[in-house]
Amino acid sequence: MREKRPFRPLLPSRSANPSSDLIVPEHSMAPHPTPPTPAVVPVEASVVNSAVYRDGARIETPASLAEALRSLPDESSMAWIGMYRPDEEQLQAAAKQFGLHELAVEDAIVAHQRPKLERYGDTLFVVLRAARYLDETERVDFGELHVFCGPTFVITVRHSESPDLSAVRRRMENDPELLKLGPEAVLYAILDAVVDGYAPVVAGLQNDIDEIETEVFSGDPKVSRRIYELSREVIEFQRATKPLLDMLRGLSAGFEKYNTDEELQKYLRDVTDHATTVVERADGFRQLLGNILTVNATLVSQTQNEEMSALTQASYAQNEEIKKVSAWAAILFAPTLIGTVYGMNFDSMPELHWVGGYPMALLMMALTCITLYTIFKRRGWL
Numbered sequence: 001m002r003e004k005r006p007f008r009p010l011l012p013s014r015s016a017n018p019s020s021d022l023i024v025p026e027h028s029m030a031p032h033p034t035p036p037t038p039a040v041v042p043v044e045a046s047v048v049n050s051a052v053y054r055d056g057a058r059i060e061t062p063a064s065l066a067e068a069l070r071s072l073p074d075e076s077s078m079a080w081i082g083m084y085r086p087d088e089e090q091l092q093a094a095a096k097q098f099g100l101h102e103l104a105v106e107d108a109i110v111a112h113q114r115p116k117l118e119r120y121g122d123t124l125f126v127v128l129r130a131a132r133y134l135d136e137t138e139r140v141d142f143g144e145l146h147v148f149c150g151p152t153f154v155i156t157v158r159h160s161e162s163p164d165l166s167a168v169r170r171r172m173e174n175d176p177e178l179l180k181l182g183p184e185a186v187l188y189a190i191l192d193a194v195v196d197g198y199a200p201v202v203a204g205l206q207n208d209i210d211e212i213e214t215e216v217f218s219g220d221p222k223v224s225r226r227i228y229e230l231s232r233e234v235i236e237f238q239r240a241t242k243p244l245l246d247m248l249r250g251l252s253a254g255f256e257k258y259n260t261d262e263e264l265q266k267y268l269r270d271v272t273d274h275a276t277t278v279v280e281r282a283d284g285f286r287q288l289l290g291n292i293l294t295v296n297a298t299l300v301s302q303t304q305n306e307e308m309s310a311l312t313q314a315s316y317a318q319n320e321e322i323k324k325v326s327a328w329a330a331i332l333f334a335p336t337l338i339g340t341v342y343g344m345n346f347d348s349m350p351e352l353h354w355v356g357g358y359p360m361a362l363l364m365m366a367l368t369c370i371t372l373y374t375i376f377k378r379r380g381w382l
Contacts (some may be wrong), residue, residue, distance in 0.1 A: 079153040081153065083158070104123075115129050117247040128244075216295060252269070
């Protein structure tokens, strides 16, 4: 399973030129060849789906953006254009056709935006971050989606594989009553799909946390790293979901001003409820992981203390054995010393010719051993 892929920047790419590494004189009299003009890729190359709807039914499948605009019979119809990873020129061409605001287009070109909702005149610009859980790698893969929602058009710009907007389009086409409510209904369906996509992520994160709890109490030494990595995933998930609540509140605040259909208001409130649940679960995951990390640190410290205690006890037992050995060595050393002194056999030693010398030596040995034994016994060495 592939790892989480970073977003590809949508800036104009420069073609590789092998000669660019050569050192060229500052003033050269040689003629310079004119670089070839890069081929302009038409905007339609980035369009993955295009349709014109009226009263909830598809009436045209235009081949170009200009044709999509011409195919709109009246203000009650709608064009829905889906774009996938357009470059700057392609996005600028679409902006020129539909009159998109330059600041919104700039955000869509740069990408890596925070989820947000902005209004430029009668056009809404929405940034969403979809997420999906990868079971094999236990990672959360994030995608970015930009939506331009105007009075008679919806333009979606995807910078990643998720979310699958083809499923959203099929759902809307199978529900003409909802689709005929216009661009706001399409925006609702996209929001609903993104929020519903968070449910498997929440389930996957919950399963990971359950496994981590088991590993923590089983004393797995690698669990600290897994807690840290999962905490980062949860923080990133929070960044993708938490701004949704402000976005949905902003939409709700404009219901009366922009005469949003009552049925559509109910659908959007349902999305808000689901998003609130997701945000609360993500907040709970972060707090739970913090608690797990604290418990793990406590258990690790407790284990280390137990190991130190066992090591101290072993050291104490070893010291006791050393005391016994040292005591007996001292006891045996005294008679050995006396016997060594009287075993030198010098003629000038007076005790050699004394009748009581041998008994005296034995008595000295016995008294010394008894004295040392008594001292060591009282001190607990023996």
